[in-house]
Amino acid sequence: MIELRLPLSLLNAAQNKPMLVELKNGETFNGHLVNCDNFMNITLREVYQTNPDGDRFWKVKECYIRGSTIKYLRVPDTLLDAVKEEQNKAREAGRSARGSHVSGSGGRGMCCHYALPCMFAYSDEHEQGVLPSKEVRSNIEILIYF
Amino acid sequence: MSSLQGYVDRPVLLVLQDGRAIVGTMAGFDQKSNVVLSDSKERVYSADEGVEEIPLGLYLVKGDQIVLIGELDEEKDRSVDLSTIRADPIPPIHY
Amino acid sequence: MLIFSVFKTLTDQRVTVELKNDLSITGTLKSVDQFLNIRLDGIKVLDEQRYPHMMAVKNCFIRGSVVRYVQLPAEHVDTQLLEDATRREAANQTKR
Numbered sequence: 001m002i003e004l005r006l007p008l009s010l011l012n013a014a015q016n017k018p019m020l021v022e023l024k025n026g027e028t029f030n031g032h033l034v035n036c037d038n039f040m041n042i043t044l045r046e047v048y049q050t051n052p053d054g055d056r057f058w059k060v061k062e063c064y065i066r067g068s069t070i071k072y073l074r075v076p077d078t079l080l081d082a083v084k085e086e087q088n089k090a091r092e093a094g095r096s097a098r099g100s101h102v103s104g105s106g107g108r109g110m111c112c113h114y115a116l117p118c119m120f121a122y123s124d125e126h127e128q129g130v131l132p133s134k135e136v137r138s139n140i141e142i143l144i145y146f
Numbered sequence: 147m148s149s150l151q152g153y154v155d156r157p158v159l160l161v162l163q164d165g166r167a168i169v170g171t172m173a174g175f176d177q178k179s180n181v182v183l184s185d186s187k188e189r190v191y192s193a194d195e196g197v198e199e200i201p202l203g204l205y206l207v208k209g210d211q212i213v214l215i216g217e218l219d220e221e222k223d224r225s226v227d228l229s230t231i232r233a234d235p236i237p238p239i240h241y
Numbered sequence: 242m243l244i245f246s247v248f249k250t251l252t253d254q255r256v257t258v259e260l261k262n263d264l265s266i267t268g269t270l271k272s273v274d275q276f277l278n279i280r281l282d283g284i285k286v287l288d289e290q291r292y293p294h295m296m297a298v299k300n301c302f303i304r305g306s307v308v309r310y311v312q313l314p315a316e317h318v319d320t321q322l323l324e325d326a327t328r329r330e331a332a333n334q335t336k337r
Binding site for chain 2: 004005006007008010011024040067068070071072073074075076077079080
């Protein structure tokens with residue numbers, strides 16, 4: 001039953017891919033996945049961290065996040081097909097797909113979390129700062145999503 | 147844990163502990179009820195505006211954050227005009 | 242484990258589950274697992290006016306950890322039997 005290990009396979013396949021992680025306290029982390037384990041402990045690199053209100057951010061070179069503090073992860077859409085394909089292949093070959101690793105397939109990047117473009121604009125020198133007001137951000141959100 | 151098996155590849159509504167409602171297709175799950183949703187959208191409810199749908203794409207939700215997973219009756223769901231619905235968000239879990 | 246068994250005897254009965262977010266859902270108990278996760282069929286949310294969020298949901302999986310109460314059909318619970326079973330389980334546990 002491939003579905004039964006899909007969450008962790010997906011996370012494994014997300015190595016070197018961009019992702020958004022929200023913690024239970026509302027903080028978010030945008031970065032590229034370096035490594036992960038079966039507890040969903042993860043390390044990210046080139047991270048943009050925002051506070052729960054989403055009005056402040058920090059740039060962090062690398063960070064470790066304990067799996068138990070995570071609410072959800074958002075990963076690139078293209079990963080799902082890659083993982084399913086990989087698992088099908090593994091099943092056909094009659095071996096376990098555990099720890100399968102999808103090497104860098106040229107999928108398109110994920111749709112960014114709305115905070116990202118503002119952060120790039122503001123973080124050139126200071127690597128931390130304040131985001132525009134909620135109203136401005138909601139407009140930006142619309143621009144990004146559509 | 148077999149009780150989630152019937153939801154795979156079906157359209158579902160996910161209610162999270164913080165009160166968020168997310169719809170999408172259940173792509174998979176595991177023993178800890180971690181769930182993967184594809185083509186997911188958050189439905190943002192408000193008392194004085196219609197429901198807003200925000201596309202989220204591929205989502206992995208930790209099992210301990212999940213309150214409820216419901217199978218959507220697609221026909222019934224389509225027949226609801228979300229812009230006419232006025233309701234407060236689902237309350238968050240309090241222990 | 243005892244309560245797990247009790248729930249198993251109640252499959253196909255109508256129950257009302259009150260969640261820790263104050264939502265109450267009535268439905269037919271389809272299955273339960275060792276975490277007391279619950280599958281309900283033919284569900285109806287109490288106070289649909291206030292909670293229209295689940296209008297198009299026909300059946301659902303509820304995580305055991307968010308359940309506050311389950312209202313059981315009294316006529317389908319043999320409380321005498323349950324008391325006896327509880328004593329037996331308690332006795333077994335002290336023996337161990």
